[in-house]
Every structure is written in C-alpha cells, then in structure tokens.
Amino acid sequence: MTLIAVITIFVLAVFVGLEVIAKVPQTLHTPLMSATNAIHGVILVGGVIVLLRADEPIGLTIGFLAVLFGVLNVIGGFVVTDRMLEMFKRKPRSEK
Amino acid sequence: MSEWIDIAYLITAVTFMLALKLMNGPKTARHGNLLAAGGMALAIVATLFLKDGDHSILRNSAGELKNTNLLLLVVATVIGSVAGAWSARRVQMTAMPQMVALFNGLGGGAVALVAVAEYPKLFTHAEAEAMPLGIRLATTVLSLLIGGISFTGSMIAFGKLQERLSGRPITWTGQKLINLGYLLCAIALIFVLLNNGRMDPPFFGLLALALMLGVTLVLPIGGADMPVVISLLNSFTGCAAGLAGFVLGNTALLIGGGLVGASGLILTLDMCKAMNRPLSNVIFGAFGSNSAALGPSSTAQGSVRSTSPEDAAIIFGSANSVIIVPGYGMAVAQAQHVVKELASKLQAQGVDVKYAVHPVAGRMPGHMNVLLAEADVPYEQLYDLDEINAAFPETDVALVIGANDVVNPAARSDKSSPIYGMPILDVDKARTIIVCKRGMAPGFAGIENELFLRPNCLMLFGNAKSTIAKLASVLE
Numbered sequence A: 001m002t003l004i005a006v007i008t009i010f011v012l013a014v015f016v017g018l019e020v021i022a023k024v025p026q027t028l029h030t031p032l033m034s035a036t037n038a039i040h041g042v043i044l045v046g047g048v049i050v051l052l053r054a055d056e057p058i059g060l061t062i063g064f065l066a067v068l069f070g071v072l073n074v075i076g077g078f079v080v081t082d083r084m085l086e087m088f089k090r091k092p093r094s095e096k
Numbered sequence B: 001m002s003e004w005i006d007i008a009y010l011i012t013a014v015t016f017m018l019a020l021k022l023m024n025g026p027k028t029a030r031h032g033n034l035l036a037a038g039g040m041a042l043a044i045v046a047t048l049f050l051k052d053g054d055h056s057i058l059r060n061s062a063g064e065l066k067n068t069n070l071l072l073l074v075v076a077t078v079i080g081s082v083a084g085a086w087s088a089r090r091v092q093m094t095a096m097p098q099m100v101a102l103f104n105g106l107g108g109g110a111v112a113l114v115a116v117a118e119y120p121k122l123f124t125h126a127e128a129e130a131m132p133l134g135i136r137l138a139t140t141v142l143s144l145l146i147g148g149i150s151f152t153g154s155m156i157a158f159g160k161l162q163e164r165l166s167g168r169p170i171t172w173t174g175q176k177l178i179n180l181g182y183l184l185c186a187i188a189l190i191f192v193l194l195n196n197g198r199m200d201p202p203f204f205g206l207l208a209l210a211l212m213l214g215v216t217l218v219l220p221i222g223g224a225d226m227p228v229v230i231s232l233l234n235s236f237t238g239c240a241a242g243l244a245g246f247v248l249g250n251t252a253l254l255i256g257g258g259l260v261g262a263s264g265l266i267l268t269l270d271m272c273k274a275m276n277r278p279l280s281n282v283i284f285g286a287f288g289s290n291s292a293a294l295g296p297s298s299t300a301q302g303s304v305r306s307t308s309p310e311d312a313a314i315i316f317g318s319a320n321s322v323i324i325v326p327g328y329g330m331a332v333a334q335a336q337h338v339v340k341e342l343a344s345k346l347q348a349q350g351v352d353v354k355y356a357v358h359p360v361a362g363r364m365p366g367h368m369n370v371l372l373a374e375a376d377v378p379y380e381q382l383y384d385l386d387e388i389n390a391a392f393p394e395t396d397v398a399l400v401i402g403a404n405d406v407v408n409p410a411a412r413s414d415k416s417s418p419i420y421g422m423p424i425l426d427v428d429k430a431r432t433i434i435v436c437k438r439g440m441a442p443g444f445a446g447i448e449n450e451l452f453l454r455p456n457c458l459m460l461f462g463n464a465k466s467t468i469a470k471l472a473s474v475l476e
Helices: A003-021 A026-053 A057-089 B002-022 B026-047 B067-090 B093-121 B133-161 B175-194 B200-218 B223-248 B251-275 B279-284 B309-317 B328-332 B336-348 B367-374 B385-394 B464-474
Strands: B321-326 B352-357 B382-384 B397-401 B432-437 B457-461
Touching (some): A003 B002, A026 B093, A026 B223, A057 B026, A057 B093, B002 B026, B002 B251, B093 B133, B093 B200, B093 B223, B093 B328, B093 B367, B133 B200, B223 B251, B309 B432, B309 B464, B321 B336, B328 B464, B382 B385
Parallel strands (some): B321 B352, B397 B432
C-alpha cells in the first residue's frame, strides 16, 4: 500500500471515530469504553502475523506473548461488554 | 487471494463502525458488540491467508507447514480465550473498571511486542516495501512508546482500583521534573533511532523508558481519576494499534486503531468535562494529595447527626418523594439489589422514587447505570444531573448511598476547594438528607464534606448493603 493510501485510511477512521461517538448517551459510556477496548484488541491480527513470521526462539516467544495478550484483550473485552449490555436489555420487572 | 483478504478486512472495519453506531441505544448496543466480535473473528481468519513473500504465511519457503509457529498460535489462542472468558464471566459488576484497565493494558503490551518483533524486520526488505523506511521506522518507534506506556500505566491503574496499591496519589519530590526528563530522553532516543539504521540499544532503552513512564505518570494520579486515566490509555492503545497498522500495512489495524484512538479521546474529554477540570489537571494535578488537610469551609460549622435504620424508616414512612443518589459505596457493598428492594417497597406505598446518577459517580461514567440495570431498576427511573437538580427542593428525602464528592456543596460555594466548579447533585436542597456511609472518611478526592454537618442531614453509618437491607426490612 502506498503511504498516502494508508494515511487516508487512518485519517478517515479517526474522523468516523469522532463522529460516531458523539451521539452515545452517557449511560452507555462504560460499555462503550469496554467495547472500544475490545476493538483495539485487533492488534491480535498484528500478533498473529508476527508469530507466524517468526523463525527463531526469541521471535517465537515475542509472537506467542503478543497473541496471548491480544486474545485476552479481545475475548475478555467482548465478554465483559456483553455482560454489561445484557443487563440493559432485560425488561424491567419481567421476572417475578 | 490477497483481494479477498483486503475485502475481509474491509468488512471487519465496517462491523467496527456499525458496532460503535449501534452503541447509541441500549436496545441495539448488544447486537453492536456481537457484530464487532464477529468482525474480529473474520479479521483473524483472513490473516491466516496472508502471504509472506511468495508463499503462504503458514508455510516456510520450502513449502512445509510451520508446525512450531502454528502450535504456539493454537496454544496462545486457547489459553487466552479460556482465561479471558473465564475472568470476564467471573468478575463482579463492581470490578468492571479494573477489568477494562487490565485488558487494555494487555492490548498495549501486545502492541509493544509487535513493535519489538517488527523492528529488526524493517531493515531486511526495505526496498521491497511501498512505504518509505522512515515512516515505518517512525510508526514502529511511536507504537512501541505508546504501547509501552499503556501497558504499565494500565497495570498501575488496575492496581489502584483493585486496591492493591494506595488509591491516594503517590507523589515524590521533583516528580514532574523527573517525568519531563524521561520524556525528553524518550524524544532524544526517537531522534537517534530515526536518523540511523538498526540500533538495538536505544530501541530497548526507549522500551524501558516507556514502561517506566507508564508507572511514573499514573502513580501520582488519585484513584478518583482512574476512569479518566483508563479512558485515555484506552485511546493510547488504539492509536498505537493504528500505528502498528502503518508498519504492517494492515487496514484492519489502521481502521480499528484509528476508531478507538479517536473515540477514546472524545470519551476522555467528556469525562473531564463532567468533572469541570481540564485533562492536564487530571493527569498532572496529583488531585487530592495535599487537600486532605483542608477542613470543612467556615460557612458550615456544626455537628454530625447520626441515625439508625429504624429511625430512618420512620422518616421514609412519612415521605412522598425520594431521590436515591448512588455512589461508589453502593458498588463496593454490592448494595444495588437491596436498594432496588427498598425502592420497590417505597413505591408500593405510593412514594415517588427517582434515582439521580452523577456523571462521575462510581469509577466510570455510566458505572451506576450498569449496576442499577443489573438490579432491574427500570431505565426510566434514572435521571442525570441536569434533569434531576431542579427536583431536589421539592423532594422529601434524598438518600445518598456511598457517594461523597459528587454531593459536596463546597463545589458550588467554596472557591478554595479543589472540586470547586464541578457540577454536583444539589441534595442539600432536599428537605431531609440521609447519607449512608461507612464512616466519616473523606471521598476519593480526599476532602471533607460540609454536607454531613448540615442540620437537615442525617448520617446512617454502616455497610451500604446491610444498612439498606435493615432499613427495607423495618419499612413495613
């Protein structure tokens, strides 16, 4: 990819991030923070690339840790967010 | 094949954006989260089809499967998934903020590790890359710095919220100068790295500095400000992941990281706005470190009047309107269910019950809403600051449960108070205020609360859960 294409993508993503978040009600800020936390776990993609390209023990170790941390970030982040949001969805006084 | 990978990454990016959009409402938010999770899975699968030079990334140049790498990938994924899902399932709702801090730190750590792994590779096939070496070098170095700060910074935030470390700001002499020194060293190292070829000592020196900066920047920040710190570090990790996308030329990373970096920053500034303090004051103010000595302001002298659950029940028995103000104390005591029980009993007796949620009550914005939602409190009974403040003068009883700084009238009147100017809930205007609290200890901002000395304020000392449960049980 050319430098300018990469910069364009990044800048547009930043603007979408600014726009999309401005409309979220305060009530949902904690789940939102948690969800964005899970989304930056996309670094896991980088971890996978690093681990698969590694060819000596140090590289393998670094890659292994990067994937481990990334998976924890992604899975933990999405599960925590889901648990929070599950509570919002429950109908008030639906269960007696 | 490679077009398909890029299309998969594009779909992932769209799911992330849609997810954030769906977070606008409580009804669609959960779908948004699941959608983003699906997008993430797609990106990971797509990554397995990448090529390394002219062969699949899964195979070496001789065309054989890289068994060791694949085995490690599977092991890391299984351990990470099981541990991540298990801890996220098991954690109590009140401990959510530190859980987010922990996962955020791990994300930051992953970014730093990717930067470490990519650094030597920058110099091997430099001429084959479309991106100039200078840019790839700069983004690698920056993602190392930001990822490293985010890693240790989040761990310190986790320690503070989990109360393994003191929640009070930890300060030492010359701290700001030392931090400035670290930062200048980091900038100097970045210049050295950018102007030369591969140089491992300054690179690892920068990593060490980043890890140290994370610790020394977060330690002096008080526990009350941790939500802002986590939110900021969340944004940092996002930026760092986006920068890693520059290095790897990976659109999923670029877009995901950019989105989170920007949205995290907006969220951070929103939180600062709710506290009426600029971000710089939160980060460098060592808020609450030296203000503990400040007594209540001279305008309100008086004595503390305490009450019992039985007496409080009588007051509630004659009330027509009640506003419940929850705070962190309710969260630590897991008192949200008994609070809901009390509210239901009051409502059954025809009392008008509302909940007033301060933007920074608890340890994260929306923290109280999550807890009250857990206890099945209807969404419509929750009011935020602007909506509820006008109602306090017409309210018989304001029940403050484990909140302190967010109801401190000093924020309105006492110019010398460190929280002066912060919007507060005007509970002091209610006819009677009942404050359920463990003791007279100051709140996280470390300042006394003159509210407790007001003649219309009664202190109900004790653990929020047992006290409110007792109150609810005698209220027949």
